[in-house]
Amino acid sequence: MRKDYNLAKRQYVIGGFIVIIAIIYVIRLFNLQVMEAKYKDSADSNAFLRKAVYPSRGIIYDRDGRLVVYNQPAYDVMIIPRDIREFDTIDFCNAVNITPGDLVRRMTDMRDKRRNPGWSPYSPQKLLSHLSSEEYGRLQEKLYRFPGFYIQKRILREYNYNCASNVLGNIREVAPADMEKDPYYMRGDYMGDIGVEHTYERFLRGVKGTEVLMRDALGRIQGRYEDGALDREAIAGKNIKLSLDIELQQYAESLMVNKKGAVVAIEPSTGEVLCLVTAPTYDPTLLVGRERGNNYNKLMQDLDKPLLNRAIQATYPPGSTFKPTQGLIYLQEGIITPSTPFPCYHGFILGRLKVGCHGHGSPLPLKPALQTSCNAYFCWGLRAMIDKKSKYGSVANAFEIWKNHMVAQGYGYKLGIDLPGEYRGFIPNVEYYNKRYGDGHWSATTVISIAIGQGEILATPLQIANLSATIANRGHY
Ligand SMILES: [Zn+2]
Structure with missing residues (x-):
């Protein structure tokens, strides 16, 4: 009796499982076939038309609130390929100032999936951009003669000051690679290129909206689908205030x-x-x-x-502007005090090695050495540090410490300015010189020109300016 009861219970459990699995299958099938088909319908079919609504791009101000970059409207000609009926191509071409050959080429380009990954005969496709105001007027007047064509308003940039191009950057039409990287973009959209426009693209661009329109059986637009139930409003881009004056x-x-x-x-x-x-x-x-x-x-x-x-993208030997970094390192390492003098007899002379200098008093301590930009002073300082085995044990150890001080002063790495493409410059390290001269086969005199910002040293103008800011801040940047 008990045994039978258990068996019956087990049957129910197994039966229950089968029912649940079957239900899951049915739901999944429904989702796959019915819901997705419905979705595809509304997205792609002739019954609906999705139009992008472009937000205004963020405005750019300078530090005092002066208007630097703002928007001007631009007009593109869009087509919905499925809706195009026979039309007078000559009439159209005359209105927008292109040749019939241009028109054919643009139509072919549009269908090319490589150039236009977003191609679909049901969705809006860009045919022409930036109509002049005359072209816009002419086309607007006779647009009814070209079914399947409409005019899309977009935003272009306008500049209040004819300067700062490389800082501001600009906007350009998206390339196929941009559309693949970020599905937000569709052909004909704009995005920030170089400068602030690129760095802050996500803030400046805002969010596109959509308008879902409905057609009747003949394909004529009947107005908004369910009173705009599926519409999404565009969200305007955020304005930006630069530190720039x-x-x-x-x-x-x-x-x-x-x-x-x-x-x-x-x-x-x-x-x-x-x-x-x-x-x-x-x-x-x-x-x-x-x-x-x-x-x-x-x-x-x-x-x-x-x-x-x-x-930020060009690197130069910083030359004499580099000398303060050396003075600071020598002081920090206790190699010199502000009153330690070094000689200069028209240069740094050691055996056959000579780094020339211009005429001035000698010997000099740090301040007048900076004042006269004495090459010899900083060469002596480098030698006193790098070759001081009693303190550092080896040239390599001393050099590693020297290099770390350089990095701490903002050299050899990007400073991290919020503009794309910053270069890091170059500060050699021990491995670099070991590779070049051989392990243990180099010393301060081998690399002496780095003491005066030459040799292998490379820095961006930004890094050099940053040094002045660091000194003004007594060591911080
Ligand atoms: Zn000198």
């Missing part, structure tokens, strides 16, 4: 006209960059609108490299 920037750029180089000014108390100039530079409006591609190519090919942001 745009008038100081403009002034510094005016000083650099016809020169090559960079200017960086940092507010030591906060580390804010007040101006960051690279020269030669370019007019930011060159990279706005329909001529952007041509202008960009010209800038790319320009041998003076106006697109290079020399302030």
Whole structure:
């Protein structure tokens, strides 16, 4: 009796499992076939039209609230391939100033999945961008003659000051790679390129909205689907306030006209960059609108490299601007006191090694050595430190300590400015010299020119400016 009861119970349990599994299967099947089909329907079918609603991009202000970058409307011609009926191509081409050949080429490009990963005959596709106001007017007037075409309003940038191009960056149309990386973007969308526009893209761009429109059996738009139940409003991009003083920037750029180089000014108390100039530079409006591609190519090919942001992307031997770092290291390591003198007889002379210098009094302690930018002083200091085996045990140990002091002063690594593409410069380490000269086959005299910021040392103008800020802050940056 008891046995039978258990068996019956077990049957119920097994039966129950089977029922639950069956239910799970049914739900899953329903999801797969019914729900997804329905979803696909609403996304892709002729009954609905999803239109992107573009938010306004964030505005860029300088530190004093001066308007630097703002928006201007731009108009693109979009088509929904499925909705296109026969139309007068000549009439269309005349309205928007393109040739029939252009039109065919654009249509072919649009269908090319490699160029346009988002291609679908049911969804809006970009045909033409940046209509001039005349073209916009002409096309708007006769748009009813071109079923399947509509005009999409977008945002382009406008600049209040003709400067700071390399800091601000610009916006460009997304490339297929951008769309693959981030599905947020669709063909014809814009994104920040270089500069602040790139770094703060996610804040500036806001969030696109969608408008879901419904069609009747003949494909005519009947208005919003369920009174906008599926619409999503666009969320405007966030505004940005720069640390830059745009008038100081403009002034510094005016000083650099016809020169090559960079200017960086940092507010030591906060580390804010007040101006960051690279020269030669370019007019930011060159990279706005329909001529952007041509202008960009010209800038790319320009041998003076106006697109290079020399302030953060060019590295130079820092030369004499580097000498304070050496004085500080020697003091920190107890190699010198402020009154320790070193001789200079038109240079640093040791056996056959000579590093030249200009005429001035000798010997000199630290302050007048900095004042006269004495090469010999800093060479003697380096030698006194790197070759001091009694203190450090070996050249390698001493050099490692020297290098760590350099890194602590902001050299050899990126400082981390919020602009893309910063270079780290170069400070050699023990391995570097071991590889070059052989383990134990080099000493201070082998690498003496690094004491005066030459030899292998490379630094960005930003790093050099940062040194001044560090000194002004008595050691902090
Ligand atoms: Zn000297």
